[in-house]
Amino acid sequence: MRILVLGGDGYLGWPTAVHLSECGHDVGVADNFVRRQYDHELGVQSLVPIEPLSVRVKAWREVSGKQIETYVGDLTDSEFTYRMIREFRPDAVVHFAEQRAAPYSMIDRAHAVYTQTNNVVGNLNLLYAIAETNPDIHLVKLGTMGEYGYPNIDIEEGWLNITHNGRTDRMLYPKRPGSFYHLSKVHDSHNIEFACRIWGLRATDLNQGIVYGQQTDETIRDERLATRFDYDAVFGTVLNRFVILAALGQPLTVYGEGGQTRGLIDIRDTVECIRLAAENPAERGEFRVFNQMTEAMSVLDIAKLVADLHPNAVDVEHLDNPRVEAESHYYKVTHTRLVELGLKPHLLSDTLLTSLYGIADQYKHRADLDALRPGVRWRAAAEGK
Ligand code: NAD
Ligand code: USQ
Numbered sequence: 001m002r003i004l005v006l007g008g009d010g011y012l013g014w015p016t017a018v019h020l021s022e023c024g025h026d027v028g029v030a031d032n033f034v035r036r037q038y039d040h041e042l043g044v045q046s047l048v049p050i051e052p053l054s055v056r057v058k059a060w061r062e063v064s065g066k067q068i069e070t071y072v073g074d075l076t077d078s079e080f081t082y083r084m085i086r087e088f089r090p091d092a093v094v095h096f097a098e099q100r101a102a103p104y105s106m107i108d109r110a111h112a113v114y115t116q117t118n119n120v121v122g123n124l125n126l127l128y129a130i131a132e133t134n135p136d137i138h139l140v141k142l143g144t145m146g147e148y149g150y151p152n153i154d155i156e157e158g159w160l161n162i163t164h165n166g167r168t169d170r171m172l173y174p175k176r177p178g179s180f181y182h183l184s185k186v187h188d189s190h191n192i193e194f195a196c197r198i199w200g201l202r203a204t205d206l207n208q209g210i211v212y213g214q215q216t217d218e219t220i221r222d223e224r225l226a227t228r229f230d231y232d233a234v235f236g237t238v239l240n241r242f243v244i245l246a247a248l249g250q251p252l253t254v255y256g257e258g259g260q261t262r263g264l265i266d267i268r269d270t271v272e273c274i275r276l277a278a279e280n281p282a283e284r285g286e287f288r289v290f291n292q293m294t295e296a297m298s299v300l301d302i303a304k305l306v307a308d309l310h311p312n313a314v315d316v317e318h319l320d321n322p323r324v325e326a327e328s329h330y331y332k333v334t335h336t337r338l339v340e341l342g343l344k345p346h347l348l349s350d351t352l353l354t355s356l357y358g359i360a361d362q363y364k365h366r367a368d369l370d371a372l373r374p375g376v377r378w379r380a381a382a383e384g385k
Contacts, residue, residue, distance in 0.1 A: 002026045003278055004088050006075065006126070007096030008068075009053045010035050011228045012142075012211060012270055016094060018218040018225060019271035020278070021066045028088045029053070030071035031097065034118075035228075038104065038235070044371045046228035047244055047363045048214060059224035075122030078129070085129040085137070092138040092278040095126060098184065102146070102323075103234045103376040105181035112180040119184035120191070127195045138281040139203040140274060141192060143185045145263045145293055145333070147207055149176030150326050155333040158205065158289020173289075178325050179378070189289075196287040203286070204277045208270065209263025209293030212239035213352060214359050216268050227267075229359065232371035238299060239264065242306040243353065246314045247360035248367055252307060253374065256321035258300025259328030263293030263335070266346040276341040291335040294345035309353050324378040 003020050007013040008029025021027040031053060039045050051059070057068050069088065073080035075097050085093070098119040099105065105115035123141070130137045148155050151174070160173045172193060175186045188205075195201045219225045230236040231244035233253075242252045265273075273292050282288040297305075300316075307314035321327065339345070346352065377383075 001091040001278065002028075002089060004028045004030065004084070004090040004093045005096065006030045006093060007098065009033060010096055011230070012267065013096040014056060014227050015216045015219050015267060016096070016271045016274045017068055018060055019216060020275060021060065021068055022064060022218050023275055025278075028069040028071060028090070030073065030075075030084055032072065032074040034099070042232060042234055042371070044232040044235075044368055045366065047231050047366055048226050048229040048359060049363070049366070050226055050228050051224045055224055059222050063221050063225070075125055076118060078125045081125045082129045082133065085133045089134070090137055092140055092281065093126065093130065094140045094274055094278065095123065096142050097122060098142070099181065101235045102179035102181045103374070105179050105184070106376050106378055108381070115181050116184045116187070120187045123188045124191055127191060127201065130201060131195065131199045135199055135201055136284070138278065139192065139201065140277045141188065141203060141205050143189055143205045143207045143289075144182060145207050145209045145291065146179075146182040147175050147177050147186050147189060148173060149178060150261075150329040150331060151176060152330050155291070157291050157334055157337055158207070178323070193287040196285055200285040202282040202284050203288065204282050205287065205289045206273065206277060206292040207289060209265050210237050210239065211265055211267050211270055212237070212348075212356075213267035214240070214356065216271055229363075231367055233374040234376065238262070239302055239306070240356075242303055243356045244360045244364070244367065245372065246306055246310045246312070247357060247364045248369070248372075249312065250369075250372060251315040251317035252303040253372070254299055254303050254316055254318050255323060255374070256318065257327040258303065258318065259298050260325055261296050261298045261329065261331040263291070263296050263333060264348065265293050266348070266352065268346055269294055269343065273338050273343060276338060276343060280341050290337045291333055292338060293333065293335050295347055296331055296333065297348070305348070306353065309350055310357060319374065322374045322377045
């Protein structure tokens with residue numbers, strides 16, 4: 001298949017691109033490098049050094065003999081998006097190319113507006129480019145488990161059968177997300193479902209949980225193929241961040257009680273889920289939703305696990321929660337559809353954590369300790385700060 005990976009210079013996009021290439025697909029990647037720009041803005045860098053995209057692509061050619069085409073541009077630029085879809089002629093487009101940090105979207109008005117404009121407009125340009133170029137192209141879109149929020153009922157895979165006043169319908173599962181970033185994904189999901197309904201597009205919305213890990217079978221083949229590993233309080237996600245805090249000898253920062261339960265997934269499963277979704281496309285007109293997570297754990301349990309398995313003594317510290325979120329809640333999620341397609345999950349094991357400890361230890365000298373404490377507060381706008 002010809003598969004275009006949008007956001008192919010990012011944490012997940014790059015490992016996915018090389019995985020799909022390794023599996024025999026013709027792969028193109030697109031990126032505007034804005035993720036590298038956020039690092040400059042925040043004064044931080046990936047803990048593991050990463051090469052420019054041009055070097056990564058060259059290294060992959062040397063290591064595998066396979067070519068990856070690159071498109072440098074911004075999805076909010078419709079001319080770029082249309083040209084890329086027309087030139088590459090993909091069978092599937094994997095769309096990772098969005099601003100993905102909840103705290104970044106909550107810094108202030110400008111960052112919230114940027115996040116929603118970048119994400120919603122980029123996705124809408126892509127929907128039009130697919131519809132007008134070739135409506136047969138399968139869109140594989142990265143959504144997030146956080147779209148659902150944390151309701152007091154079981155979470156289904158995207159859709160819910162509802163009986164109300166004696167009548168029954170199949171509706172999109174109700175959404176109650178927890179940041180302007182997570183809201184942007186809800187807006188995307190609605191736009192995609194509408195495009196499937198009116199234009200007969202085919203789409204898979206992957207509601208992914210929090211990803212952990214840094215290496216895949218392909219990226220370990222050469223250090224120039226490494227993907228990013230974030231630890232700062234804006235972009236660092238909880239498990240990766242706790243592993244790096246432990247390596248630095250810093251306390252693990254549990255926000256509030258730590259009863260927040262989240263879906264998790266190993267980066268090696270992420271790239272495999274994308275392959276499975278791409279190789280088994282949705283039907284024309286179908287808006288298909290998969291919950292892309294393999295296990296659930298509370299933040300406090302994640303902290304305890306990281307601390308217990310670490311060779312050094314690690315403290316767990318409860319901070320005032322900078323976010324507005326339930327710190328203890330019901331959480332039961334259906335996530336069977338990717339397993340039905342053949343996913344064999346890697347569950348969080350000592351082996352993975354031990355190898356992550358090694359990576360964190362090797363590069364801990366690159367961390368900026370000033371970037372560790374959370375500075376973005378969800379309530380700030382209403383508190384006049
Ligand atoms: P990332 O920021 O590392 O990668 C996203 C890439 O998209 C970056 O390289 C960035 O430069 C690019 N990009 C952003 N806006 C663009 C635009 N307008 N035009 C072109 N390129 C653009 O993020 P990631 O962690 O790899 O996440 C990828 C996707 O997966 C995101 O959509 C995110 O919401 C979703 N996701 C991530 C996680 C996670 O834990 N990392 C979990 C669930 C879902
Ligand atoms: N948390 C802590 N301490 C920390 C960091 C986080 O207690 O030092 C808590 C947060 O308060 C939150 C939970 O851990 O309750 C998860 O936070 P996170 O920053 O790891 O994850 P989140 O903001 O939800 O966003 C990440 C990715 C995003 C993706 C999402 C999947 O950045 O792109 O969409 O995970 S999900 O959470 O399923 O929505």
